[in-house]
Amino acid sequence: EGIPEKIEEFEELLDKLKIISEKEINNVSLDDEEYKFIWNVGKNLASLKELPSEILEKITSDTDEKMEIVADVHTDVNTGQVLEEGVGSPFNLYVIINDERGMRICRGAVFSYYEFKHPMEDRLTDEKWQKMGEKNDRPNQPDWVRSFIGEFILS
Known part of the structure; x- marks a missing residue:
């Protein structure tokens, strides 16, 4: 998976978060799938920064x-x-x-x-x-x- 795919996944994640936040603002109950998504959002975000080592070495530092x-x-x-x-x-x-x-x-x-x-x-x-x-x-x-x-x- 390269950078364009990661950007697309990030956009999808943000779209889901937008929908969830709009439901919460409007006092609409979330379903179990949405709660599970929120529970795993940290893990999902972390996976977005996993890139091939040859790319990471060029763009990151300690x-x-x-x-x-x-x-x-x-x-x-x-x-x-x-x-x-x-x-x-x-x-x-x-x-x-x-x-x-x-x-x-x-x-x-x-x-x-x-x-x-x-x-x-x-x-x-x-x-x-x-x-x-x-x-x-x-x-x-x-x-x-x-x-x-x-x-x-x-x-």
Whole structure:
């Protein structure tokens, strides 16, 4: 299986997730097949990144195995700074579900989000960003994430 086939499989997976999410938003019950699909979505996503080794060696590195990445999204030459956006280690996400099976708490994960200014002459790479995480040397997350992330995490 090559890259075009993986992209097609990914599109199909996203289409199914869209249908499921629309049903959930409209309070329509999911069938057993849809619950099974949700249960296996992680495994299905992981299989999409399985490519022949000769392709993987050309497009990946050890850095790619970690989810923590950063990118400059704006450069201000007047101040000599760039606006960086990054994700760090995942946070636990707890959601109360109330469906035909009753009420219960489910756990998943959500990306941690960072947005900050950084000197232009020291643009961050994913490798530097990951090392900053290992040393617990990252800037604080933006204040607005307090609306959906517990304060104890941000302290």
